[in-house]
Amino acid sequence: MGPQESDPMYEVFIGGWGNTKSVIRRNRTKPDKVEIETPGILNAGEFRGFWVRWDSGIVSAGREGESIPFISWSDPEPFPIAFVGVCTGWGATGTWKIEDGAEFNTPDKLEYKFGPVATGSLELEYRGPHNCHICLTPAPAEIDPMLEVILGGWENTKSVIRHCRRKPDKVTIPTPGLMNPNEFRKFLLEWHCGRLSVRDGQTGAVLMEWVDPSPFPITHFGVRTGYGARGQWRISHFYRGGARPLPPSAPPASAVYSSPPGYPGGYPGSPHVVGAAPGVGGAGVWVDMTSGQVPPGAVVGGQDCSGEPLYVARAQHQGALIPGKLVASHGCAYIPWGGQEHGKPQYQVLVGGRNHWVPTSGSNIPPGAFPGGQSEDGEPLFIGRVRHEGSVTTGKVQQSHGVCYISFGGQELGFPEYEILMS
Known part of the structure; x- marks a missing residue:
């Protein structure tokens, strides 16, 4: 809630208890909410990459390059998270590289720098004269299938969405003066079921959108500059506000069927089976x-x-x-x-x-x-x-x-x- 140790708070311990297990704890109190065995998950001789995600009360952590978390817990009473802290102890000292939101540069070289994503969005700020390139891939490498978003290309005159590094581009729009070498410009990329949207990070307005008829799982993003441009970047791997996520294209119908009575772990408030829909019988x-x-x-x-x-x-x-x-x-x-x-x-x-x-x-x-x-x-x-x-x-x-x-x-x-x- 604030930039200090105060309740409510979540703690994710990775490689605790002599590098044997990991836990999720709430409000610094035991018993831990989740505990799993993770022997050897950390190594004193090399950096190990991890991500931590919080979304709709679900707190989870996973390894860099893996989209499936190794630990997860759903809080029945979630709270808004505004700050992140890190620490070591119990005989351990650590060296950290915190990438989320860190500022870094890309040279005038058409070579992507990659990072992991864990949700369907990426928030970024870019300062440069032109040619802000972002790719979305199923691996930390420039491989097909991949999506590319070029913002302020062609001497800062237009922007495109490209698929598998091939022309013709899927979307092309004029964007004169979109980039500025003297100030950061903010953008939000969102992808859901093959639908890629590029939004203005300040207003939330959709700049470009395209639906991939053969969507693929996106696990990494890459950024680069080139064609005479160098850039400065601030990257946020997870959606944290600003533009709203894409709404469903149709409202869900009222639930008529659910787990039968007695199904272990059935969720609260689920309706009981009430029979077939009008005009429908048998097996459906x-x-x-x-x-x-x-x-x-x-x-x-x-x-x-x-x-x-x-x-x-x-x-x-x-x-x-x-x-x-x-x-x-x-x-x-x-x-x-x-x-x-x-x-x-x-x-x-x-x-x-x-x-x-x-x-x-x-x-x-x-x-x-x-x-x-x-x-x-x-x-x-x-x-x-x-x-x-x-x-x-x-x-x-x-x-x-x-x-x-x-x-x-x-x-x-x-x-x-x-x-x-x-x-």
Whole structure:
């Protein structure tokens, strides 16, 4: 709350207790909220990179280059965070490099400097004559797929969005005088389900926007200058105010279905099953939707870490029809395939049916399981769900693999223990 040790406060201990475990603590009191074993996570002989994120009461920490946190906790009574502090003790001294918001320079050289991102936004300030270049990538390297935003290019006359370093540019707009070598100019980049928006950091006005038809998980950003320009930068890796995040393109419908009574860890306030939607019976039907739309009677299969309901959905990908999850506020459904999470602005939502889930494991598909799609090889795919990182997330069950796959944090994750949806 302030630039001193005062309650309320969160503490994230990384490599404590002789470099054996990590914890999250609230208000300097025990018991710790979360404790996990992390042997050898720190090294006295080299720098180790980490990120800490706070969003909607969820505090989490992860390793640089990894989008999945290794520790996370959801505070039922969150508070606004205005300051960050660091310290060492108990026999340890440390050397720190705090990148978030630190000022640094880029030379007149078309070579990106990379850093990690953990949310779908990047706030930056740039001071230079022209050619402010930002890239968004799935790795800390200049590789495809990648998105590039060039602000104040072509001698400070126009700005563009480029995909995979290829022309023609996806968006081109005139921006004469956008940059100034004598003062910092602030911008905000936001990306959700392939939709990239570039906003003015002072007014929040959208300067450019483009939707990637084949979105990819973004884990890193890069910045550079060139073509006769040097630049000074201030980078904030996480959204902290200013322009508002992109709103959902359609309001979510009222939740009609949810976890059946007795489901362990069911979330408070969730409605009970009340029957099929009007005109819908049996195992339910699939309804075509786009851009975050939720049809009346959509089946709620779980909830996101933030508490937002996740609807049972499916989408086409690489010749397969794959069950996954609809996150209405992101404007798309997500499906797991090939080790990655894939956002789909066009999808189908399950409406009606019993919304009855039973626990199972491995390749044990109970009789009456509801088929939700098929793999590219024609194998039936069923609808499953698992608890992970504070969420109840729906995904696909592939019997030949013996797991339920979910999409989470940009990745495809497999779980041998899961629940399966019944007809």
